[in-house]
Amino acid sequence: MSHAPTTLQERPTPAPAVATTSLSSRTLPRWAPLGFAAVAIVLGVGLGLVAGWHSRIQWGLLSALFFVAISYTVTTAVENKRQAKDRLATSVVWVCFVLAVVPLASLTWTTLSRGAKVVDGYFLTHSMAGVLGTEPGGGVYHALVGTLEQVGIATAISAPIGLLTAVYLVEYGKGALARAVTFFVDVMTGIPSIVAGLFILSIMLMAELKPSGLMGSLALTILMIPVVVRSTEEMLKLVPNELREASLALGIPKWRTILKVVLPTAIGGITTGVMLAIARIAGETAPIMLLVFGSQLINTNPFEGAQSSLPFYIWEQYKIGSEASYDRAWGAALVLIAFVMILNLVARGIARWKAPKTGR
Amino acid sequence: MASTTPVDIPPAPPAPRQRPKSAGRAGDKVFLGLSRGSGILLLVIMASIAVFLSYRAALALADNEGNFFTTFDWNPAGDPPVFGIAVLLFGTVISSIIAMAIAVPIAVGIALFISHYAPRRLASPLAYVVDLLAAVPSIIYGIWGALVLVPYLEGLNLWLDQFFGWTYLFEKTEVGVARSLFTVGILLAIMILPIVTSVSREVFLQVPKMNEEAALALGATRWEVIRLSVLPFGRSGVISASMLGLGRALGETMAVATVLSPSFLISFHVLNPGGGTFAQNIAAKFDEADQFGRDALIASGLVLFVLTLLVNGAARLIIARRKEYSGANA
Numbered sequence: 001m002s003h004a005p006t007t008l009q010e011r012p013t014p015a016p017a018v019a020t021t022s023l024s025s026r027t028l029p030r031w032a033p034l035g036f037a038a039v040a041i042v043l044g045v046g047l048g049l050v051a052g053w054h055s056r057i058q059w060g061l062l063s064a065l066f067f068v069a070i071s072y073t074v075t076t077a078v079e080n081k082r083q084a085k086d087r088l089a090t091s092v093v094w095v096c097f098v099l100a101v102v103p104l105a106s107l108t109w110t111t112l113s114r115g116a117k118v119v120d121g122y123f124l125t126h127s128m129a130g131v132l133g134t135e136p137g138g139g140v141y142h143a144l145v146g147t148l149e150q151v152g153i154a155t156a157i158s159a160p161i162g163l164l165t166a167v168y169l170v171e172y173g174k175g176a177l178a179r180a181v182t183f184f185v186d187v188m189t190g191i192p193s194i195v196a197g198l199f200i201l202s203i204m205l206m207a208e209l210k211p212s213g214l215m216g217s218l219a220l221t222i223l224m225i226p227v228v229v230r231s232t233e234e235m236l237k238l239v240p241n242e243l244r245e246a247s248l249a250l251g252i253p254k255w256r257t258i259l260k261v262v263l264p265t266a267i268g269g270i271t272t273g274v275m276l277a278i279a280r281i282a283g284e285t286a287p288i289m290l291l292v293f294g295s296q297l298i299n300t301n302p303f304e305g306a307q308s309s310l311p312f313y314i315w316e317q318y319k320i321g322s323e324a325s326y327d328r329a330w331g332a333a334l335v336l337i338a339f340v341m342i343l344n345l346v347a348r349g350i351a352r353w354k355a356p357k358t359g360r
Numbered sequence: 361m362a363s364t365t366p367v368d369i370p371p372a373p374p375a376p377r378q379r380p381k382s383a384g385r386a387g388d389k390v391f392l393g394l395s396r397g398s399g400i401l402l403l404v405i406m407a408s409i410a411v412f413l414s415y416r417a418a419l420a421l422a423d424n425e426g427n428f429f430t431t432f433d434w435n436p437a438g439d440p441p442v443f444g445i446a447v448l449l450f451g452t453v454i455s456s457i458i459a460m461a462i463a464v465p466i467a468v469g470i471a472l473f474i475s476h477y478a479p480r481r482l483a484s485p486l487a488y489v490v491d492l493l494a495a496v497p498s499i500i501y502g503i504w505g506a507l508v509l510v511p512y513l514e515g516l517n518l519w520l521d522q523f524f525g526w527t528y529l530f531e532k533t534e535v536g537v538a539r540s541l542f543t544v545g546i547l548l549a550i551m552i553l554p555i556v557t558s559v560s561r562e563v564f565l566q567v568p569k570m571n572e573e574a575a576l577a578l579g580a581t582r583w584e585v586i587r588l589s590v591l592p593f594g595r596s597g598v599i600s601a602s603m604l605g606l607g608r609a610l611g612e613t614m615a616v617a618t619v620l621s622p623s624f625l626i627s628f629h630v631l632n633p634g635g636g637t638f639a640q641n642i643a644a645k646f647d648e649a650d651q652f653g654r655d656a657l658i659a660s661g662l663v664l665f666v667l668t669l670l671v672n673g674a675a676r677l678i679i680a681r682r683k684e685y686s687g688a689n690a
Binding site: 082083085086088089090092093094095096097099100101103104106107110111160161162164165167168169171172173177178180181183184185186187188189190191192193194195196198199201202203205206222225226229253254255256258259279280282283284285286289290311314315318326329330333336337340341344348 | 385387390391392394395398399400401402403406413466468472473477478486488490492493495496497498500501503504507508550557581582583584607608610612617618651655657658661664665668669672673675680
């Protein structure tokens, strides 16, 4: 904050002592919530122990309820009802946030702890060939190859289409066509993955095609295009108009302006968008299940024959339902989550590093 | 919108121009053609999804001996073939309603937490944590739900049955693990939390500062500021965010397929194991289906497609009415 504009707060307040006694009522000290929390936790744990509950979650819930009740009553007594309501709202909002973090933490912890048991060099470099589903052993290599190839093909198709569509919407788009495209891109983001799978399946049934990695990629493409379009569109809109105008003023045709000025400026954000889209489709199971069929063997040719993929592998192992296959499922889940999270982190890193410099 | 595209730039005087004019023009035409072409391609894809699914669905429906909408059975391989979506529609709607009932209030709470309550420096990392929930693949939610959440919820189910059994809804008449529509609803709630949160958060952040400061100046507490200025402003945004979440919940496949133990019964006892959803049914029945069975599944997929199309379209229309925010890239 600069010194120049003297704001209202900075004016000397006349006689603060008088003001506090006459204008403001009694207030609780700042550490009050901490105190309530301590009392609530002690009560919750104590009652839980006395009643002999095993679940720590129940202790937590009880403590949370105590916290809300204590802070409401004490605040009503010491301050007033409005302050009490305010505190109540604050606690509720905090509880909401904690509620969201609990499943994330549980999921991460389970995946890490159970997956780490099986993931090693052997797991990553071997397929399930000759391994009985209910016995330990085997690995995810075939699924890893499948995922990389299917996602790679899907990206190779959908990134250019998505990019060009976004360019059309931002640089050329006017009139009914652009409005229709915008609307349907939005609606397309909501297409369930299984419906995309069924669509390609109906084409397959009609053209009598055999299941292959390519078919899965086509379904993934349908899911990926709208995501790429949306994120690229947002990025292109951030490119300052002055850059376009400067280039056009030099007599450079519009298409060269777009290729040499607009896209390079936004390339960081576009890359981020594409990577987030990849992260999203890498975890899709339903289309793979319908279109690629899954295989226990290594198939490096995505254009012919059944393949596997990481999410499909997890589903397969889950269905076998033995302890060993559950372990493999968690191992594959760990590999998949690591893949997706790394993509996410790198993508956000690029976004921050290459953020387009907008006007100051 | 209009201001982002530099249109109608007066053409430069032709004299100083060195380059042949036609090269630029031709390039422009090709480029415009390409980009407009991919836009049109998107529309073609959407249209062909509808056309192809309808065509295959029509093939199946022509031979269906049961009523497609009221039959409580899925037996396209039988003689005569009989299949209907009544149970699937019911299960899909009920599980999504449960998911919405849990997720929307919590998501609004989280959005408020991030936009108004969290310490300023923590706000964006916290928003990122919630976004991470969205990055977890659905199959992983599925196995987590089936192997971790289901055993955990048994206690809660007993408790609900004991104390809220009188509501009929929470009465558990069948013993069995918690592979019920209620568990599915909870899992779906976790999965749609991020999208509802991020769209609502975006709206809450756009509440005019003046409104909030005016309320503060009148001596309002923080909660009163939110109730008086933030929530009314954000209402339509929250509605459309919820509908986007609903769209996701309706079409979720793997999480439901892993958790639910399917049955072709309609029961409002949501804690009882059983029921089914469109996507779950497709995933479960696909392996054993012959060509005709697949067409039947495609018919149910078409209903799901139309359902999600309506919900998403409505959500987008509500958002589009307020152009300032588009939760689309959430």
